[in-house]
Amino acid sequence: MTIKLTEYSHGAGCGCKIAPNILDKILQTGFKSLVDPNLLVGNDKKDDAAVYRLNDEISVVSTTDFFMPIVDDPFNFGRIAATNALSDVYAMGATPIMAIAILGWPVKQLSVEIAAKVVDGGRQACKEAGIVLAGGHSIDAPEPIFGLAATGQVPTAFIKKNHTAEVGDRLVLTKPLGVGILTTAQKKKRLSLDDESRVIEAMCQLNSLGAELAAKKSIHAMTDVTGFGLAGHLIEMCEGANVSAQINANKLPLLPGVRDYIEQGCIPGGVERNWQSYGQHIHVEQELIRTIICDPQTSGGLLISVSPDEAERILLMAQERGFIASDIGEVINRQDKRLIVSER
Template identity: 50%
Template sequence: MNAPTDNIPLKLTSFSHGGGCGCKIAPGVLAEILKKSSGFPVPPQLLVGIETADDAAVYKLNDEQALIATTDFFMPIVDDPYDFGRIAATNAISDVYAMGGTPIMALALVGMPIDKLPLDTIGKIIQGGESICAEAGIPIAGGHTIDSVEPIYGLVVMGLIHPSKIKRNADARAGDKLILGKPLGVGVLSAALKKGKLDDAGYAAMIENTTKLNKPGKALSELAGVHALTDVTGFGLLGHLLELARGAGLEARLDMGSIPLLPGVQELAEQGCVTGASGRNWAGYGHDVSLAAQITPVQQMLLTDPQTSGGLLVACAPDTVDEVLALFAREGFASAAVIGEMAPGKAGVSVA
C-alpha cells in the first residue's frame, strides 16, 4: 500500500483492528494470562502493585513523597491525527489522577507504519499529545519510537503523591455512594463514527469528553471521605466497578436510571452501533453481575461499553457527596452524578 495521495482522505481508523481502549485484551483472557504469571519479591516501598488491578503503581520515595508510574497506549479511535494524539495523552495521564496524584513528566510511546502514513500526519499525532501534556503542566521528556504495522500512540506518565493520600480502587466501604465523573458512551460513538452514522455534534461531544483531563482526582485525594477512586476505561463501567467491589469484598449496587450518557448514545446503540469489546467484556465478567429483569440488552451493552479516556469513579461517604459533586462542577464536569452505592454482600455488581 502506498502513502495516501492528497485527493484521497486518510482514515487513521482504517489502519487499526480496534480503536482506543476497545483494544484492551478481553478481561477473561487477561485474567488467565496473569494467573499464569510467576510471583516475584515485592519490596516494602511498593505501596500499590498489580494485586488489585489498580490504575498505576506507587512506590514510596520517602515519608513525604511517593512516585506514581503508569503507561497507556492504543490504536486510533478517530481519523483526525491531532485529536487522536490528544485523546491518547488524556487517557494516559488519567491514571495518575485516578490515584489522587499530580503528574510531573511523560515519555512518548510511538509506533507508526512509516511507509504508509505521511510524516506530517505522524507529527500531528505527536503534537496533539504535546498539547494535552502542556494543559496538564508536564513535559514530554523523551520516549521511544518503532516502525509498526498499526499506528500506536500513548505515554508513560509519572506523578507524585503523599503516601498517606493515595486513593486505591480497593478501599471502598459499606454505605459509600458511587459517583461517576463523565457520561458513558464513547465506545458507541466510536462505532457510529466507523459506520458513518456520527454527526458533527456527536463527534464534538466525543472529543470534548475524551480530551477532558480528570484533574479533580488530585483534589479528591485531599478528602478523607473519599475512600476509593479509579477511572472507567476499556472494561466499561461494570468492569471497573467490579474491581472496586472485589477489592473491598462488597456488593456495588447501580441505579441504571441515574447513569449519565453522552448525547445520542442511547439511540445509536439501539441502531446497532456497538463495539466488539462490549460483548467481550460481558463474556469476561458477566457471571459476577446481577441484572434486574427490566434491564434491556441495550442497557447491558452500555454498561460494558469500553470508555476511552473515561471518567473518574468515586466511592465516598454519604456526607461527602455534596463536596465531591461541587468539586467536579468547579472543574467543569457538569454531568457528574451519584449512580449507586456499596453494600454488604457477595463481591459483585447488581443493577436495577
C-alpha cells in the same frame, strides 16, 4: 487526500484492551517476583498505576497506556491517547510531573507529517496537565499506536486506591458513558458532527479532579473507567473490598444519542467481550442497559467511592469544574452478584 486513521487499525482506543479474564490468565503465572516493601501498589492489585514510596512523605506513581486510533484526526488522536494515559495518575490521587511518548507508526503507509501531528496532540494534553512530553520511543509498526508512560507524585498518606470502598459509600461518576458506542457510530458513518464534537470533548477532558481529591479522607476509593466499561471497573472495585454495588440505570450520565445509536446497531465488539468476562457477576434486566455499562470507554471519567455525608459536595465540586457528573448508586454489603443494576 484526507487520511482516516481509524481505517488503519483493527481496534480503537481502549476497546483494544485484552479482555479482563484473559488478562488474569496472563498475569497469574506463579512467577515469584522480587518483594520490595517500598512498592505500595503493584501487580498484586488491579489498580490503575504502580506506586513506589520514596520516603514517608512522598510516593511516585508510574503508569503506561497506549492504543490504536479512536478518531481520524491525528492531533485529536494524540491528545486523547495522552489524556487517557494521564488519567491513571489522577485516579491514584497523584499529580503528573513528566511523561514520555510511545509511538508505533506504519512508515510505508502513513507519512511522518501525520505522525508529527499525533505527537503534537500528546504535547497539547501534557501542556494542559502542566507537564512536558520529555522524550519517548518509536518503532515501525503495522498499525498506528500512540500513548504515554506517565510519572506522577502524591503524598504517601493521600494515595487513592480502587479496592478500599466502604459499605454505605455513594458512587460518583464524573464523565458520561457511551464513548465506544459513539465511536462505533463514527466508523459506520452514522455519527452526527455535533455528537462527534461532544465525544471528542469528553475524551480530551483531563481527570485532574483526582489530584484535588487526594487529601479528602471521605474519598475511600477511586478508579477511572476505561476499556473494561463501567461494570468491569466497578466490579474490580467491589472484588477488592469484598462488597457489592447497586446502581440506578436512570442516573447514569450518557453522551448524546447513545440509545439511538444502540438501536441502529452501533455496538462495539468490546461490549460482548466484556460481558463474557464478567457478566456472571451482574444482575441487569435490560439488554440496552447491559450494553451501556459494558461499553469500553476511552479516557472515561473517575469513579469515586465517597462517604454519604460528603457525596453531594464532591458531586458539586466535579460539576463546578465542568464535568458531567452524577451520583449513580451506592456500595452495599456483599451479595450473590457484585453489581446490581436497578431501573428505578
